[in-house]
Amino acid sequence: xxxxLRCSSCDARQPFDAPITRCPAxxxxxxxxxxxxxxxxxxxxxxRGRCTAWLSRSGVWRFRELILPEARDADIVSWPExxxxxxxxxxxxNWAGCRRLTLKHEGxxxxxxxxxxxxxxxxxxxxxxxMTGVACASTGNTSASLAAYAAQAGLTxxxxxxxxxxxxxxxxxxxxxxxxxLAVRGDFDACLDLVGRASGSLGLYLVxxxxxxxLLGQRTIGFEILEDRRWRAPDWIALPAGNLGNTSAxxxxxxxxKRLGLIDRVPRLAAIQAAGAAPFAQSFAGGFAERFxxxxxxxxxxxxxxxxxxxxxxxxVIRGTNxxxxxxxxxxxLAAKAVIDGAGVGCEPASAASVAGVRRLVAxxxxxxxxxxxxILTGHxxxxxxxxxxxxxxxxTEIDPTLAAVxxxxxxx
Ligand SMILES: *Cc1c(COP(=O)(O)O)cnc(C)c1O
Numbered sequence: 001x002x003x004x005l006r007c008s009s010c011d012a013r014q015p016f017d018a019p020i021t022r023c024p025a026x027x028x029x030x031x032x033x034x035x036x037x038x039x040x041x042x043x044x045x046x047x048r049g050r051c052t053a054w055l056s057r058s059g060v061w062r063f064r065e066l067i068l069p070e071a072r073d074a075d076i077v078s079w080p081e082x083x084x085x086x087x088x089x090x091x092x093x094n095w096a097g098c099r100r101l102t103l104k105h106e107g108x109x110x111x112x113x114x115x116x117x118x119x120x121x122x123x124x125x126x127x128x129x130x131m132t133g134v135a136c137a138s139t140g141n142t143s144a145s146l147a148a149y150a151a152q153a154g155l156t157x158x159x160x161x162x163x164x165x166x167x168x169x170x171x172x173x174x175x176x177x178x179x180x181x182l183a184v185r186g187d188f189d190a191c192l193d194l195v196g197r198a199s200g201s202l203g204l205y206l207v208x209x210x211x212x213x214x215l216l217g218q219r220t221i222g223f224e225i226l227e228d229r230r231w232r233a234p235d236w237i238a239l240p241a242g243n244l245g246n247t248s249a250x251x252x253x254x255x256x257x258k259r260l261g262l263i264d265r266v267p268r269l270a271a272i273q274a275a276g277a278a279p280f281a282q283s284f285a286g287g288f289a290e291r292f293x294x295x296x297x298x299x300x301x302x303x304x305x306x307x308x309x310x311x312x313x314x315x316x317v318i319r320g321t322n323x324x325x326x327x328x329x330x331x332x333x334l335a336a337k338a339v340i341d342g343a344g345v346g347c348e349p350a351s352a353a354s355v356a357g358v359r360r361l362v363a364x365x366x367x368x369x370x371x372x373x374x375x376i377l378t379g380h381x382x383x384x385x386x387x388x389x390x391x392x393x394x395x396x397t398e399i400d401p402t403l404a405a406v407x408x409x410x411x412x413x
Contacts (some may be wrong), residue, residue: 077152112169113144155370
């Protein structure tokens, strides 16, 4: 028997694909009635969900031989995290001018950014070391992640954020998970400097991205992209670049994957900065002869960083992967975000820098139109809801509660 829509009040059946949501006979509610299932259903499910071990479900600990083989299962604090999707959207590829563009949505991690991949390892390491508390400076996502993992591990979490400059979603998460929040009257760079000194005097384990265990975890973004592509390297991997921890981590993963024979060539990294926070792009333009510090300003708060802590590591991986560094304006970032949001995907502003950067590099001829490119979306749309509503809340029309008002509003576009 084929599937039908069955009325739960009068039992009348309607075709499965009828465009209705209530029973046309009596107005009752409809249910999907699907009497037959394939006989081999159990085998099919078993095949798809091969791995049932808790730690192997994590997109980080699946790669534990390359991450932290020293950790015993009992040390590990895992959500689990990772296993984020690779997705293709024609409207985004068309906008970027790159036919074979894939998006890796790291906003689909447990706290909505890739920071969870590093945090699971850093907090597990804190537990191995017997620390009682963890601390970080953050533009927001690291604090949300720290707060969640510290709560899970039963450790004190302390975060230093720039007062009044943290995106609402990130701040709300950090409050919810119960970290101690110090809003510093200064910028991110000031927070980072302070937390480095305070963690020493207060006996807290510092889990900023200068922490090597954070970077070990973040390398799995690279491994997972390659594994999902059955170890076929793309031509390029593009990502937003702020403090340069992630650039360094993913670059290291790509070089390791080549060294281990998992891939036969190394994808080129494209690190994208916001024009108002582009000291690394400036350095790249001069052949890395000089290192710069700027007063950072951009709508992309996650990459509003003027003095990137992992500069030297990032130089090594840009060189090692024959990579490039460029910058995009806030207008380009917001235009890319509008296209990504409009595709039903969505991301926070900093994440859109990767797609804006691909578009720019294609236009310049650095990335070929037929190159295979994976652009990393680093954070979830809901991280920064204010930026959307501030822009006027497009799509919202307030009306009286009448049918005429609904019809008028929809017909008039
Ligand atoms: C942290 C973060 C970045 C920047 O990563 P770095 O390691 O600081 O270069 C980019 N996007 C989002 C959403 C982030 O949370």
